[in-house]
Amino acid sequence: VTALESGDRAAYLGRLRARLDRAAPHNLAHPLPPPVESVPLVQSTLLDPDDLLGSFLRNARAVAAGAHDVGGDVVPDELLDALVERSDVRRAVTSAEPDAVAVGERLAARGVDVAPLSIDAAANADLGVTSCIAAIATTGTVVVSSSAAGGRGASLLPPVHLCLVPASRVVPTSAEVLRPLGAGAALPANLVLITGPSRSGDIEQIIALGVHGPLAVDLVLLRGA
Amino acid sequence: VTGGFTLAGTTLRDRTAEATRDERLRHALAKAVGRFGDGRAVALDTLGDPGALRAAARRIRHDLMDHLPEVLERFADAVLAAGGHVHWAEDAADANDYITRLARDRGVTSVVKGKSMATEETALNHALEAAGVEVVETDLGEWIIQLAHQTPSHIVAPAVHLDRYQVRDILQAEAEPGRTLDAVPEHLAAFARERLRAKFLGAGMGITGANFGVAETGSIVLVENEGNGRFSSTVPRIHVAVMGMERVVATWDQLDLMVNLLARSATGQHLSTYTNVVTGPRRAGDADGPDELHVVLLDNGRSDILGSDVQEALDCIRCGACLNVCPVYRQVGGHAYGWVYSGPIGAVLTPLLAAGHPEAAELAGASTLCGACMEACPVEIPLQDLLLTLRRRKAEGAGRVERAGWAAWAAAWSNPRTYRASLRSAAAGRPLTRFAAMAPGLRAWSEGRTAPQPARRSFLQRWKKGEV
Numbered sequence: 176v177t178a179l180e181s182g183d184r185a186a187y188l189g190r191l192r193a194r195l196d197r198a199a200p201h202n203l204a205h206p207l208p209p210p211v212e213s214v215p216l217v218q219s220t221l222l223d224p225d226d227l228l229g230s231f232l233r234n235a236r237a238v239a240a241g242a243h244d245v246g247g248d249v250v251p252d253e254l255l256d257a258l259v260e261r262s263d264v265r266r267a268v269t270s271a272e273p274d275a276v277a278v279g280e281r282l283a284a285r286g287v288d289v290a291p292l293s294i295d296a297a298a299n300a301d302l303g304v305t306s307c308i309a310a311i312a313t314t315g316t317v318v319v320s321s322s323a324a325g326g327r328g329a330s331l332l333p334p335v336h337l338c339l340v341p342a343s344r345v346v347p348t349s350a351e352v353l354r355p356l357g358a359g360a361a362l363p364a365n366l367v368l369i370t371g372p373s374r375s376g377d378i379e380q381i382i383a384l385g386v387h388g389p390l391a392v393d394l395v396l397l398r399g400a
Numbered sequence: 401v402t403g404g405f406t407l408a409g410t411t412l413r414d415r416t417a418e419a420t421r422d423e424r425l426r427h428a429l430a431k432a433v434g435r436f437g438d439g440r441a442v443a444l445d446t447l448g449d450p451g452a453l454r455a456a457a458r459r460i461r462h463d464l465m466d467h468l469p470e471v472l473e474r475f476a477d478a479v480l481a482a483g484g485h486v487h488w489a490e491d492a493a494d495a496n497d498y499i500t501r502l503a504r505d506r507g508v509t510s511v512v513k514g515k516s517m518a519t520e521e522t523a524l525n526h527a528l529e530a531a532g533v534e535v536v537e538t539d540l541g542e543w544i545i546q547l548a549h550q551t552p553s554h555i556v557a558p559a560v561h562l563d564r565y566q567v568r569d570i571l572q573a574e575a576e577p578g579r580t581l582d583a584v585p586e587h588l589a590a591f592a593r594e595r596l597r598a599k600f601l602g603a604g605m606g607i608t609g610a611n612f613g614v615a616e617t618g619s620i621v622l623v624e625n626e627g628n629g630r631f632s633s634t635v636p637r638i639h640v641a642v643m644g645m646e647r648v649v650a651t652w653d654q655l656d657l658m659v660n661l662l663a664r665s666a667t668g669q670h671l672s673t674y675t676n677v678v679t680g681p682r683r684a685g686d687a688d689g690p691d692e693l694h695v696v697l698l699d700n701g702r703s704d705i706l707g708s709d710v711q712e713a714l715d716c717i718r719c720g721a722c723l724n725v726c727p728v729y730r731q732v733g734g735h736a737y738g739w740v741y742s743g744p745i746g747a748v749l750t751p752l753l754a755a756g757h758p759e760a761a762e763l764a765g766a767s768t769l770c771g772a773c774m775e776a777c778p779v780e781i782p783l784q785d786l787l788l789t790l791r792r793r794k795a796e797g798a799g800r801v802e803r804a805g806w807a808a809w810a811a812a813w814s815n816p817r818t819y820r821a822s823l824r825s826a827a828a829g830r831p832l833t834r835f836a837a838m839a840p841g842l843r844a845w846s847e848g849r850t851a852p853q854p855a856r857r858s859f860l861q862r863w864k865k866g867e868v
Contacts, residue, residue, distance in 0.1 A: 177505075179480055181498065182488030184473075187699065191469040194707035198466075202709065203789075205774070205782040207462055208455040214653040215456050217660040218448040221670065234670075271687075292687040294635055298601060314671040326687035327634045331627060349671065350656050356677075357616035357652035362482075364683050365634070368675040373627045375589055376667065377541035377559055378567050379428070380435040383589035386540055387596065388627030388674070 216350050222313040224347070231345050232396060235315030238371030239384060241393040242315070248400035250278055250339070258393060259285060262335045264301045268292055271325030272306035274339050274400075279304060297328035303389070305329045306339045310394075313348045316370040317394060322363035330369060336389040338369075341400035405551050407738035407754060412762050419732040428563045429733050436557075436724040439668020440776070446670070457661055458780035460654055461715035465646065468706060468714075471615050472697065475648050478618025482680030484693040491700045492522035498696060499524060499607065499640055500531045506638060506692075508533060508604035512596075514622065514629035515539035516609030517718060518642045518698055520552060520740045521753065524607070536599045538628040540592050544570055553734030553742065556666050556720035561733045564588070596628075606632030606690070610643035611718070612658060613695070615650045617679055620695065623662055625673040633678055639690040641678070645697050646714040658717060661778035666719040701753045710786045713748045715779050722773035722783060728766055737763060744773035744783045751790050761797070764790035826854040 201207055223230045228244075235242040243254055258264065259282070266288045269279035279289040282304075290296035297303060305324050307317040317338050321327050330336050346352060349368070356362060373388030384390050406415065419425060444450045464471055476486045489495035503511065511533055513519065525535045525546075537546040541558035545551065548570045552558030559567065568583040571591055575581055581591060600606075608629050612621040620641045622629035633639045649655050663672045682689030705714055723729045723743030734742035738759070741749045747766045754760040764787050767773075773783040795803075812818045862868050 179484075180476075180486050180488075182486075182490070182494070182697075184476070184488050187488040187490065187697075188469045188473060190699075190703045191472070191706055194703055195466065195469070196707075198707035198711070199709040203712070203782050203785040205780075205785055208459045208780075210463065211456045211459050214460065214651070214657050215453055217453060217657060219670065220446045220448075238669075238673075294601070294688050297688075298597075311671075316671055321686055321689060322683060325685060326689065327630070328688045331630050331634060349660060353652050353656040353659075355652070356619075357614075362617050362619060362677070362679040364678065364680055364686055364689050366677040366679075367630065368671060368677075370669070370671045370673050370675075372673070373625070374673055375540045375626045376435075377539070377544070377557055377626075378562075378564050378585040378588055380432040380557065380560070381564075381585040383586040386589050386593055386626040386628075387538070387600075387631055 217348060219313050219348070222347055227312045227345055227347060228342055228396060228398065231310055231312040231315060233315075234313060235371070235394050238315050239374075240315060240371045241391065243393065243395045244398070245395055246398050248341070248397050250395050254395065255281060255285070258302075258337065259287065262301060262391065264335070266290070266300045267302040267304060268296045268300040268329050268333060269303075270305040270323075270329045272323055274306045275304045275324075275329075278337070278339070292324070292326045292329050294328050294332070297332035300333040302335045302337060303329035303331070303333035304337045307344065309352050310340045310345045311347075311349055311352060311368070312345055314370050316349070316368050318352055319367050319369060320363045321365035327365050327367070330367065331388050334385065334389055335391045335393065336369075337393045337395065340394050340396045342396060342398045343400065345396075405739050406735070407750070407757050407759050409759070410738065411759065412736070412738070412766055415736040415738055416732045419736040424563065425561050425733055426731065428561055429730060432557065432560045433724045433730055436667065436720070440665055440721055440724070443664035443668040443670060447664075453657065453661065454778055454780050457657055457778060458715065460657070461717075461779045462712065464649060464654075465706065465711055465714050468646065468648070471648050471650050472645060474650070475613050475615040475618060476697065478615060479680075479695050480618070482618045484618065484680050484695055487694065487696045489696050489698045489700070495522050495642060495696050495698050495700070496524050496527035500527050500533070502638070502640070502694065503528065503533050503605055504531060506604065508638065510534045510599070510603045511536070511605045511607055512599050512603040512632050512636065513537050513542070514606065514608035514632035515542055515558075515624065516607065516642060517552070517555060517740060518609050518644050519607065521700065522642070522698070524642070536596070536603070538596050538599065538632065540589060540626060543592060543596065547571070547574065551735070552740070554720060554723060555718050555741065555743070555745075561735065600631045600635050603636045605638040605640060606636040607640045607642065608632050610641045610647055611662065612655055613643055613648040614652060614655050615648055616652055619677050619679040621655060621659065622676040622678065623659060623672045623674070624676070625667070627674060630674055630676050633676065633690065634688055637690055638692045638694070639678070639681075640694045640696060642696045642698055645699055645702055662717050662719050665721040665776070665778040701755065704755070705752050710748065710752065710789055712781050713745070713752060713786055715781050716745050717779060719778055721776040721778065725772040725776045727768055727770060727772070737766065744787070745781070748783060748786045748790065761790075761794045764794060820858075820860065823854065823858050827856055827858070
């Protein structure tokens, strides 16, 4: 269990190759569709191509995220005050992203006990603040990278996740986020597409929010950033 | 019987009879499964051309399986390059042994698990518990059935057979004295959050499944809504992902299509709440994340399906849509199938993956062949074709007497003279058909079927006499 690789790769793959070498011809009643030259893009009526940012806000709200539409490039004081009051925020944790750290400093000025990210700090925080590397308009999704954020816990453990969404990072669909991942640049240890607050339908398929992850996700769309 | 893997030693007939007598089960199923189906239809309706996407997805999955050795090798090399461990597990015992040894070697006493069907298949929990390791399921549905000592009855919603009152009673046993839980799903979920949070923070190892592996980058993709997979792959020092070897895709382009279809088909979401991409262990500078990532590539009978006339069973992306539309599943639920996988895909996979159980072959009969499953399948697996193929296989393996009987019938009806003779003797024996149906060997088959009554005189006889 210390070696990086274990088991018998050659025998394992050899067995598969032997099976495929004497493969049965495809003879099912429903014939195969033609080969796929390029993987088709998923297009959805949920995207208004003329209103990317409006689509993002609308689709985020449809999955029970709070979507705040802000003009400049920072979270306004009134919004920050309102969030602190609404969720009774006493302790917060921030990701390593500069814009999230800046929000942390402003929270600290309001008397909130702000800590850098660690599992312990995140486990005790009322609020986690991150930025995102991209946001998807069709689904109201934000994409958080562990390399940019310096870890994963700020968007996972606290009951409220506040995520900054610079308007320049909003893209139409998942394709703009996922397809370039194969292009060669090293991936972070964790990349997570977050679409609304944590939810479960495991009891009678009735949706309950906040099962393990955040009960509330507040997205702040910064139109000037 | 309800609630366990009861394949060995029972018959499909007994299990379905028990399930259809359970009014509460049928009521719970009808409500929950109906919600799934409605959501799926709405979500697919927002896509431009879902039919074209599904056809492309079918062909992509098919071609991936035709190149599985190369894709798998690229995937494994990329996992290793990202600093992860890879274990090539031949079967369930091999996978369980690796994980159990790993836990012992690293001094792990407590494990949290994200939702995983592969580890249900290998019965990993029993192996870890036998080694003295505490295992806690953290998917809400999985936790409920673990506490109730049951098994999952749905690929996506393991506790779909229970109503809220039953869930309340199960969780009440976990509450501290004096605390009374009510049967409100949101409150029960909050109770689970509170209890399982402590387990996450104390666990030395997190074990998850894998919805997909992406060969280009050696990434594991976990698709979920609660956060159980994110916690299991973030908080403990060691993350183990157990992946059926067929769950691999070659490229991120393919992954993009598959996750979009998976979410919509499984729960009617446009994307699941968390699409979680794990590539190697934590990096220098990360404040959290596991120090070790182990990917266990599970064969466990899958290689026997590859290259066979039912290979398309490996195309499945485990969305559960075929269960929700199946007229059989909707009446009997998951436990009647007797093993890990239920519904139409279970009726295909069980005879193949549980081939060691002689009772498994009859699962191919648990279908009306109506074809609703293929209509619902995001990768268009022709499930009814596969079921027919498996029934044919079973018939070829039928007993000597049964086969001789069918052969005699086929020979008699292939020749006009013997065909007419058989009709005459059937007419003469007309009063006997009712009794023949009660013969011991035929009773199981003839119950619920009406024996055809041959006419006193055949059409041909009447034609010859000028009566018609």
